[in-house]
Amino acid sequence: MMTRFLRFTAISFVALGLASAAHAQEARNVILMISDGAGMTTWQAASHYRHGELGGEVYDGFDVHVFMSTYSQGREGREAGSYEAAPAWDGTPAGDVFETRGGSYPQGFEGYRYLRTNPTDSAAAGTALASGVKVHNGALNIAPDGTRLAHIGQTLAANGGVFGSISDVYWSHATPAAFLAHNISRQNYEEIARQIVTDRAATVVMGAGHPYFDDNGLPRSGEDVDYSYVGGADTWQALSAGEAGWTLIDTLEGFAALASGEQEAAAGDRIIGTVPVAATIRFGRDGEGMNDPLIPAVPDLATMSTGALNVLNAQDAPFFLMIEGGAVDWAAHSNNLPRIIEEQVAFNLAVEAVVDWVETHSSWEETLIVITTDHGNGLLLGPDSLDEAFQNVIGQGAGMLPLARWHTDNHTNELVPLWAHGAGADRIRAKATQRDDGLAAWGITPENRIYLDNTALNRAMHDAMGLEFAN
Template identity: 30%
Template sequence: MTNAFLRRTAVTLAALLALTLALCSGAFAGTTLYSGKEKPKYVFLFIGDGLGLPQLSAAQFLFAASQGKMGEDKLLMSTFPVQGITTTYSAETAITDSAAAGTAIASGVKTYNAGIGVDANKKPYRNFASMAKDKGMKVGIVSSVSLDHATPAAFYAVSESRNAYHEISHQIATSGFDYFAGGGLIDPDGKKSKAPKGNAFEAIKGAGYSVVSGRAELQKLTPKSGKVMAMNDRLPDGNALPYAIDYTPNDISLAEFTAKGIELLDNPKGFFMMVEGGKIDWACHANDAMAAIGDLVAFNEAVAEAVKFMKKHPKETLIVVTGDHETGGLTVGFAGTKYDNFFTVLQGQKVSFQHFTDVVLKDYRAKCGGNFNFEDMKPIITANFGLKFEGDAAADRTVLKDFEIAMLKEAFNRSMGGETEKSKDEMTYRLYGGYDPLAVSLTQILNQKAGLGWTTYSHTGVPVATAAVGLAAETFGGYYDNTDLFKKFCSVLGIATEPVTLAAN
């Protein structure tokens, strides 16, 4: 394809667009904003980190297949009356990270990957959560990952780098927001900071927050508790909640944190709550479809809490669900299955890749004392992933073929040999992506048997779905950029829709 051809194509498309806009009398001249007199009193924004249409489709196909049905059994966001498509590129690349995407949504400006609350020139901007707070609304930030991670941080912090976790965590204390819940903090003591500010938890307590951990302490909270930071007792990796597939009865779900937030935030002036399903993204980075679907279900259950609340306040509530980007390049379709899919094969998986790496393999190493034997690993693989080493592979999709067993043996040897996971060797990276070789090989083979494929261990640049229900929901239909979400939310809240620099306030 020549440059001349591309130029001619661009000129033709531009002319067609201009003609379309003229014929439509300016209907598409800008993003749709809300102009209604009645403003929502209660506003929910749910962000599925890494949630693209493939993740949504894979989950819905699996739910239908598990009931013996063809087609999709829809999640709540798919049933909402207003549906939109949102582009996600950052200021520097077609493929955004969560910091740039979160900043675009929260502050309305494009930035470089890793920027929090700043534009591409590192100029700081306000986010609409703080604007909602200025209007008298209470504000809640909930996430299944650490509360100083990129997406939640974009709604209360400003930082030139998403990795400045210590500095970001201290901005929880100065935010004045009413409810933070979910995961913990990555660097509360500033061990990775060049200029530690003191323990972040102490700063948060000093700002008047009650910092609690565990279900019993969460349940004690009432609207009279004041400002709150609430966490799960168990934060097994990255100070995040466990993957939903690995939940124990003692773990607090994203839905429970959302429900408690509704209880604590409800007041005559209303509230804004952002809820992130952060580990959908983490699972997709590791190409673990079943862990991702498990966290998507947990995310859906959190959305259900908002829908339950909306039924009590149908004329005062707006719920918007979106993704910040797609992760993993997931496809519903794989070369090895051609036009077929076998979604229920996924149900043989009982743990996430992370639990298998951190618990199952760790226990195996401890018990075998260095005498690693793949034959001993076979029943462990079958128990945790449902993959079988004997039987008719042509008749039973869960039976491993010879070349798949060979792949697992190679991965097992690499895992047991203590091979550096994040190898600089391109071939090794393509195979394992920086994860435990055996764990990621198992999820990939299982996914392929189900008819799912992956193209990357990173994000992709494809648009994501946005869905809305409730008062002003029509504002969120159409095809638009993620920066337009900021404008749409501002218009819904009755705030000026142009991005606002902090210097201007």
């Protein structure tokens, strides 16, 4: 694990010779890591549990710490989203009830009402990060007028680079698919997966969704087999037979060999890693707590991340990789505090593995890491947050669950944290031109109470890699 960062007083500009480069490149590679559905207090709750205090995670030492707005173009036929600081932090008491599909929550305060109204979904949020354009909820890289949007991986590939997208949930799920595919609806899993396979545009794709295993990693057969998330039976059979233009990896040993280098990746390799489990590598297993036995035959996100980076690095070309901790969002939807902390800690371990990979196989002079989320979920606050507006979660020491209270089982519209380090990180801070001093409620220092929009992050990553924005 990395114990310190090398600080650079100057950024080296690497001439990559990209055909449509708008300017010199600062970052040869960009690694975007998304803890899906993790609002600021989710990150803090996990830090309290893991370290007994805040400030102990590897990204806490990153050069850039800002925030990001996540609103979408809204649902088709409805008002587009927005973010405004004043209503977001409104501490006026509200005595009514907030209704969701899963239950009812006391309204609490007007600020809570605002943050729970008209949030983005992961497809629209992922599209904004991938393509730099706001779209309707549910759409993957399809603009409201029907225009097909170029995502950052496509733009890089058109200029001689390679890209990948991995997740600990289905690899055809909304967030990973936003960096791989185009579809009017995120629900068209089979169509999305088939497009990913047949397009053969990416170099590495990894995630869950194995047709032959259930949520506990146990074999299933007959009518229980589900090919929905891997492109249908024919697509899966072609993958399994090595006839689809990809190498399929679907065993723990295969993922581990990629990560360790025992199985060396080579130029021209195209890998689809499908973990032998149905929906998620961890969250969907039996039980409710973090002490329930893990599924022994599946890799963790850290192993998947290291393997994916090895595959991309072997191509001898600039690369973009999106890494998602997708089940953080699933735990928030379930209001499951032990499992959301478990998922966030696993994501943080993957961050450490990626940092170690950069310091071993690359350098901060050529690689940029961005750590963030696509939106909040659950409005996780302190135990007395119905009486004290925006009370923060309260730590009880390492290994102890913090004191907290959920205020919804759905997505939220608060600003979310973003950390960045490496080549071109300053371009992200430069785009954080808006200010929100309400972030003081979460203990954020004055210099970090600034934010940019998710579409601006996309442009900052384009700029860092010297790519001309395509949409």
